[in-house]
Amino acid sequence: MKKEDIFHGVTNIRDDLIDEAAKKRKRPGIWRGAVAAVLALTIAVGGAALWRGRTPGLNDVNEGPGNPAGGEEPGKLPGGPAGGEEPGELPGGPDPGASGTAQIRTLAAAQYPERIPYPTEEFSDDYDRWSAARRERRLTEEEREALSGFNAAAIRALLEDSGDGNAVCSPANIYLAFAMLAETAGGENRQQILSALGAESVEELRARAGRLWNALYNDDGSYTLKLANSLWLRDGVEYGQEPLDILARDYYASSFSGAMGSEALNDALRQWLNENTGDLLREQAEGVELGEDAYLALASTVYFADTWAGEFSKKQTAPQTFHAPSGDLERDFMHKTFEDGAVLGERFTAIELSFKTGGSMRLILPKEGVAPEELLDDPAVLALLAGESFGVYAAPETFDITLSLPKFDVSFDADIREAMTALGVTYAFDPGGTDFSPIAGDLPLYVSDALHAARVKIDEEGCEAAAYTVLITTPGAVMPVDHEDLELTFDRPFLFSVISNTQPVFTGIVSRP
Amino acid sequence: MEDRNIIELYFGRSERALEETGKKYGKYCHGIALRLLGIREDAEECVNDTYLAAWDAIPPERPASLRAFLGRLTRNLAISRWRKNRASRRYAGVEAQLEELSECLPSNENIELELEGRELGEVISRWLDGLPIRDRRLFVLRHFYGLGVEELARESGEKPNTVSQRLRRLRADLRVLLEQEGV
Numbered sequence: 001m002k003k004e005d006i007f008h009g010v011t012n013i014r015d016d017l018i019d020e021a022a023k024k025r026k027r028p029g030i031w032r033g034a035v036a037a038v039l040a041l042t043i044a045v046g047g048a049a050l051w052r053g054r055t056p057g058l059n060d061v062n063e064g065p066g067n068p069a070g071g072e073e074p075g076k077l078p079g080g081p082a083g084g085e086e087p088g089e090l091p092g093g094p095d096p097g098a099s100g101t102a103q104i105r106t107l108a109a110a111q112y113p114e115r116i117p118y119p120t121e122e123f124s125d126d127y128d129r130w131s132a133a134r135r136e137r138r139l140t141e142e143e144r145e146a147l148s149g150f151n152a153a154a155i156r157a158l159l160e161d162s163g164d165g166n167a168v169c170s171p172a173n174i175y176l177a178f179a180m181l182a183e184t185a186g187g188e189n190r191q192q193i194l195s196a197l198g199a200e201s202v203e204e205l206r207a208r209a210g211r212l213w214n215a216l217y218n219d220d221g222s223y224t225l226k227l228a229n230s231l232w233l234r235d236g237v238e239y240g241q242e243p244l245d246i247l248a249r250d251y252y253a254s255s256f257s258g259a260m261g262s263e264a265l266n267d268a269l270r271q272w273l274n275e276n277t278g279d280l281l282r283e284q285a286e287g288v289e290l291g292e293d294a295y296l297a298l299a300s301t302v303y304f305a306d307t308w309a310g311e312f313s314k315k316q317t318a319p320q321t322f323h324a325p326s327g328d329l330e331r332d333f334m335h336k337t338f339e340d341g342a343v344l345g346e347r348f349t350a351i352e353l354s355f356k357t358g359g360s361m362r363l364i365l366p367k368e369g370v371a372p373e374e375l376l377d378d379p380a381v382l383a384l385l386a387g388e389s390f391g392v393y394a395a396p397e398t399f400d401i402t403l404s405l406p407k408f409d410v411s412f413d414a415d416i417r418e419a420m421t422a423l424g425v426t427y428a429f430d431p432g433g434t435d436f437s438p439i440a441g442d443l444p445l446y447v448s449d450a451l452h453a454a455r456v457k458i459d460e461e462g463c464e465a466a467a468y469t470v471l472i473t474t475p476g477a478v479m480p481v482d483h484e485d486l487e488l489t490f491d492r493p494f495l496f497s498v499i500s501n502t503q504p505v506f507t508g509i510v511s512r513p
Numbered sequence: 514m515e516d517r518n519i520i521e522l523y524f525g526r527s528e529r530a531l532e533e534t535g536k537k538y539g540k541y542c543h544g545i546a547l548r549l550l551g552i553r554e555d556a557e558e559c560v561n562d563t564y565l566a567a568w569d570a571i572p573p574e575r576p577a578s579l580r581a582f583l584g585r586l587t588r589n590l591a592i593s594r595w596r597k598n599r600a601s602r603r604y605a606g607v608e609a610q611l612e613e614l615s616e617c618l619p620s621n622e623n624i625e626l627e628l629e630g631r632e633l634g635e636v637i638s639r640w641l642d643g644l645p646i647r648d649r650r651l652f653v654l655r656h657f658y659g660l661g662v663e664e665l666a667r668e669s670g671e672k673p674n675t676v677s678q679r680l681r682r683l684r685a686d687l688r689v690l691l692e693q694e695g696v
Contacts, residue, residue, distance in 0.1 A: 001691075003615035004592070005633060007607075010614070010656045011588045012634025015578035017641050021653035022541070022580060135536060309527050339521070354518075356529055 168508035186437035261292030307462035399486035408513035413453035548659030
């Protein structure tokens with residue numbers, strides 16, 4: 001017998017002894033990451049008046065009416081080709097393009113932090129470096145805790161009034177937009193926004209928004225979750241320099257200036273929005289307009305795309321009836337059978353579908369006779385939608401799940417001033433004007449429009465899978481383990497949430513897939 | 514992510530299995546490799562090899578404890594690396610482990626203990642079962658995970674000397690057991 005043999009003997013001690021010794025030490029972090037695909041945009045604007053012609057309220061594009069103020073000709077000025085088919089060239093992403101036109105000046109183009117590219121080879125040194133950098137950007141327990149209050153409150157306020165239609169919103173996107181707004185606000189106005197966002201000071205908020213931005217942003221070749229921020233300024237106005245610098249540096253915001261109310265500036269803004277939302281919200285963006293007396297606009301976007309960890313087979317997709325509140329609809333349902341955990345609540349059943357590169361979509365099916373909105377009163381449901389651990393309601397049990405899920409493409413746009421009022425932001429929306437001194441000095445401003453639009457599409461491949469196809473093999477032969485069967489047919493209105501790095505990037509109610 | 518979900522990813526041949534493994538156990542594997550090899554670069558390679566080996570092994574294998582499974586793989590790969598490179602590189606951790614573990618070798622040269630790693634693992638496990646939890650953990654932390662005496666002392670709040678002595682006694686105890694088994 002050699003000493004090496006003893007080494008091997010120790011290597012082969014029983015699992016429980018190895019686990020026992022490790023457990024009393026630091027547990028490896030458990031991370032429920034997630035990501036799905038989609039995009040959303042939020043515009044918060046300060047000004048004496050803005051975007052006339054839109055009334056606050058919900059506008060479900062799938063229902064048809066579209067933009068009530070519609071019918072306007074697309075701008076013809078440089079920077080926004082009439083057809084809008086050409087790729088734009090406004091800065092806003094990591095690779096700033098050419099600057100605008102005579103009318104539009106690009107004051108600053110965002111400089112995004114460098115990212116380690118996703119390794120092309122599965123097993124390489126690069127993989128570890130990439131993975132370590134990603135772990136580095138993960139939010140800490142404390143940071144998640146601090147964001148969870150806002151997430152739950154925002155989801156509730158934004159989804160509550162979906163009526164019989166669909167509702168979609170992006171809590172992370174709204175958070176970042178209002179964080180930027182807080183940087184421009186002063187006094188009690190700022191304080192209100194800070195407390196709605198769960199921060200004590202603007203420095204704390206800035207640090208947290210930066211961490212959130214970095215935890216979410218991903219464009220390294222694995223999945224796509226792009227964030228972009230921008231400022232739209234009025235020619236000839238002297239703005240407070242400090243918030244401009246902070247927004248550029250800490251919020252990666254590009255800034256543009258031009259003549260408020262001009263088609264050129266409006267076109268440039270819409271083009272910027274379309275570029276940074278993968279053109280998914282073109283219809284909604286048509287309605288975005290800065291009025292002549294607008295003082296400043298802040299814009300924030302998010303765009304996400306990933307494929308399912310286990311794709312749905314197209315062959316198994318078949319039409320089936322969805323029981324919408326307004327009557328039965330015939331829709332294409334995707335089908336899949338797999339073994340996974342599920343949370344069985346008294347009034348709902350929840351499952352989680354993983355995306356390929358980390359991230360997930362949670363799906364919550366209310367029991368028959370329960371409307372999705374009713375579940376928003378349940379803290380457990382809000383926690384599930386807001387990205388907290390799947391086990392928050394009950395330890396998920398393992399089942400053999402037979403899933404029937406309609407393909408959907410749902411969108412939503414709304415003025416979210418009312419929803420944000422429910423979170424305690426009031427001064428900022430007072431037409432009498434309030435303290436925005438860091439950016440505007442003595443001039444009182446108010447947020448005249450707070451537009452939020454979001455759209456989520458899923459199909460057999462993933463979420464917004466158009467140009468990004470990665471093939472994943474379907475879970476193959478699994479050793480037979482006996483589990484109870486769970487049949488889940490999403491044939492009535494349900495809730496979903498797309499989660500990345502524990503944060504709800506998109507959440508919504510599907511009433512008309 | 515739950516271990517069983519990670520294992521499902523391996524069964525589904527999803528490369529996300531590796532990412533999830535790295536996320537949850539990367540640091541753990543790296544700790545084992547680095548303590549044995551002592552050279553960061555080599556430890557990193559060793560952990561990459563661990564992922565590759567896990568990918569090859571699952572399926573068909575379905576580890577009951579992913580942590581233990583990965584820990585074993587890392588140790589096996591570290592010792593093979595030592596065997597291959599020992600002429601040119603000095604892996605302080607492996608050498609220290611082998612030196613200390615040689616104290617467990619039955620003293621009688623004539624005893625031919627022909628136990629394979631797995632069987633010997635059973636024997637050592639049963640011996641560990643009989644120890645107080647404090648000693649059991651101490652032995653596993655030192656000789657499976659490769660924690661240093663200083664580190665162990667900090668964890669248990671004892672003096673490094675005391676920890677060394679306890680470990681020596683444990684190894685002597687194991688030698689006695691192996692001598693008995695060999696008879």
